[in-house]
Amino acid sequence: MPYHNHTEKKSADVIVIGGGVIGCAAAYRLAKEGVSVLVLEKNEICSGASGRNAGGVRQSARDVRELPLAMYGVKHIWPALSEELGVDVEYTRAGNLRLGRTAAHLEKLSELAENSSKVGLDVRMVTGGEAREICPYMSADVLGASWCPTDGYANPLTTTIGFYKKALSYGAVFITGITAIGLGKVKGRVRNVYTDDGVYEADRVLVCAGYASRAIVNTVGIDVPVEREDEEVFVTEQLPPMFDQVLGTAEADFYGHQTKHGSFLLGGVSGLQHFTSNHDGHPTEAYTAPSLVRGIIRFFPSFAGVKIIRNWSGQFDSCVDGVPVIDNAAEAPGLTLAFAFTGHGFGISPSVSIALKELIMDGNSKTIDVSGLKYDRFAAKQ
Amino acid sequence: MAKITIRMKSEGAFLPQADDDMIVCRCEEVTKGEIRRAVCEGLRTFGEVKRYLRCGMGLCQGQTCQRLILQILSRELGTPIPDLGRITGRTPVRPVVMQELSRSTEDSKGVEDHALS
Numbered sequence: 288m289p290y291h292n293h294t295e296k297k298s299a300d301v302i303v304i305g306g307g308v309i310g311c312a313a314a315y316r317l318a319k320e321g322v323s324v325l326v327l328e329k330n331e332i333c334s335g336a337s338g339r340n341a342g343g344v345r346q347s348a349r350d351v352r353e354l355p356l357a358m359y360g361v362k363h364i365w366p367a368l369s370e371e372l373g374v375d376v377e378y379t380r381a382g383n384l385r386l387g388r389t390a391a392h393l394e395k396l397s398e399l400a401e402n403s404s405k406v407g408l409d410v411r412m413v414t415g416g417e418a419r420e421i422c423p424y425m426s427a428d429v430l431g432a433s434w435c436p437t438d439g440y441a442n443p444l445t446t447t448i449g450f451y452k453k454a455l456s457y458g459a460v461f462i463t464g465i466t467a468i469g470l471g472k473v474k475g476r477v478r479n480v481y482t483d484d485g486v487y488e489a490d491r492v493l494v495c496a497g498y499a500s501r502a503i504v505n506t507v508g509i510d511v512p513v514e515r516e517d518e519e520v521f522v523t524e525q526l527p528p529m530f531d532q533v534l535g536t537a538e539a540d541f542y543g544h545q546t547k548h549g550s551f552l553l554g555g556v557s558g559l560q561h562f563t564s565n566h567d568g569h570p571t572e573a574y575t576a577p578s579l580v581r582g583i584i585r586f587f588p589s590f591a592g593v594k595i596i597r598n599w600s601g602q603f604d605s606c607v608d609g610v611p612v613i614d615n616a617a618e619a620p621g622l623t624l625a626f627a628f629t630g631h632g633f634g635i636s637p638s639v640s641i642a643l644k645e646l647i648m649d650g651n652s653k654t655i656d657v658s659g660l661k662y663d664r665f666a667a668k669q
Numbered sequence: 670m671a672k673i674t675i676r677m678k679s680e681g682a683f684l685p686q687a688d689d690d691m692i693v694c695r696c697e698e699v700t701k702g703e704i705r706r707a708v709c710e711g712l713r714t715f716g717e718v719k720r721y722l723r724c725g726m727g728l729c730q731g732q733t734c735q736r737l738i739l740q741i742l743s744r745e746l747g748t749p750i751p752d753l754g755r756i757t758g759r760t761p762v763r764p765v766v767m768q769e770l771s772r773s774t775e776d777s778k779g780v781e782d783h784a785l786s
């Protein structure tokens with residue numbers, strides 16, 4: 288039985304809680320450095336947000352605190368990630384158009400573009416005509432757009448599984464079907480991970496379990512204002528190659544792109560998503576896809592006849608100020624935090640894994656500036 | 670609840686079989702050999718194999734291939750079929766054109782004539 292190995296393994300140098308793209312990528316970077324890594328995942332690999340997102344690899348309209356991660360990835364990691372992982376991650380850098388149909392939209396887009404270009408990102412406003420030259424399928428109603436030529440997309444499924452397989456090949460161990468319940472300190476340091484399968488032990492613990500992270504780190508007195516938010520995505524039938532740009536709109540009516548497979552991956556929210564988050568599981572709401580479809584047809588009338596094949600929902604970890612926490616927790620030595628990605632953790636995941644490797648091994652992140660993403664930045668309004 | 674599964678670096682090399690070229694998922698053209706290789710590389714559940722290879726993600730959402738894939742995985746892993754997880758059937762069960770879906774308000778008036786040619 289070559290694939291079975293029931294060796295008991297209840298300790299490691301580093302325990303990672305959560306087998307999404309963040310956990311798998313961090314496990315890969317650490318295992319590659321010779322660190323013994325044990326990843327505990329409640330369900331399957333890539334079954335959370337990492338298996339449900341739309342694959343956007345975007346820098347434009349990002350908060351400046353998160354931009355160093357986004358820009359580093361696009362420049363230094365994404366272009367060669369398929370070769371690095373030995374899996375086609377389908378990374379495509381063909382730009383992002385964020386569309387506006389009113390003067391107010393254009394004002395909002397210019398402001399976002401200005402903020403990003405201040406910190407060195409190439410984002411500019413283009414006219415409706417220029418936008419249609421880049422992507423000829425859109426309605427004449429589009430008055431203008433912001434254009435970031437270095438934005439793109441990748442396949443989140445093959446990326447996450449690619450990190451997972453690579454981590455395994457460097458000796459990381461993954462255990463699925465185990466739920467972490469809490470953490471415990473030994474001699475002042477976080478060491479124990481309490482699970483529904485007993486106690487696991489490590490010198491360092493990385494918590495990257497999405498919105499579930501909050502309850503886990505609460506057990507050692509750390510809190511981050513993060514809550515669950517639902518978002519939906521659907522996929523169309525396969526179509527001949529039409530365009531490679533990623534699309535969004537000023538009002539977030541929808542976002543999406545055509546995948547390498549030929550299908551379009553399109554997603555967004557209905558506007559009522561804050562009131563649906565009390566459900567267990569991953570329900571789709573009857574009104575969400577129709578609402579997204581109306582947005583799509585407004586901008587791309589010719590899509591009216593395109594068939595939708597599947598629709599699903601995903602949950603993400605929404606932070607009160609819209610950017611993640613990527614930090615070591617001073618009050619809980621041995622604990623590293625990587626959650627609250629607020630619906631944009633996939634595109635930055637390769638960079639995040641480098642920051643996490645350095646935070647865990649060296650105590651700080653030298654390569655990429657994550658100083659705006661500290662866990663103790665939250666305070667009530669003054 | 671998911672079954673506890675330990676995953677470690679694979680010990681054995683991939684051993685080809687005579688019928689590895691057989692297409693198992695017809696919608697997405699995924700072969701038996703690709704599925705067996707994914708297992709050898711560390712994938713352990715139907716859901717993981719689906720995300721990686723797309724089998725069961727096509728127009729029929731696995732109506733044809735689901736049972737075959739579960740049998741292949743079960744034989745490869747020595748795992749009983751109920752422990753391999755399931756893939757989720759998604760709405761809409763049959764493909765639906767966007768125009769139909771959009772029709773729940775007045776908003777969609779006037780989009781009828783724009784079928785993609």
Ligand SMILES: Cc1cc2nc3c(=O)[nH]c(=O)nc-3n(C[C@H](O)[C@H](O)[C@H](O)COP(=O)(O)OP(=O)(O)OC[C@H]3O[C@@H](n4cnc5c(N)ncnc54)[C@H](O)[C@@H]3O)c2cc1C
Pocket residue numbers: 304305306307308309310327328329330331332333334335336337338339340341342343344345465466467468495496497499500503518519520554600601602603625626628629630631632633634635
């Ligand atoms: C619909 C949707 C669209 C999105 N679109 C984009 C996009 O276009 N671009 C982008 O960059 N980002 C996007 N995102 C966000 C992105 O998917 C996430 O930020 C990213 O996947 C986060 O990865 P993660 O590993 O932190 O989380 P997850 O993939 O959610 O992984 C967390 C894992 O922890 C496990 N877990 C939970 N509790 C426990 C426990 N107690 N014990 C053990 N394991 C546990 C879960 O099962 C899960 O597998 C989108 C998200 C959604 C939902």
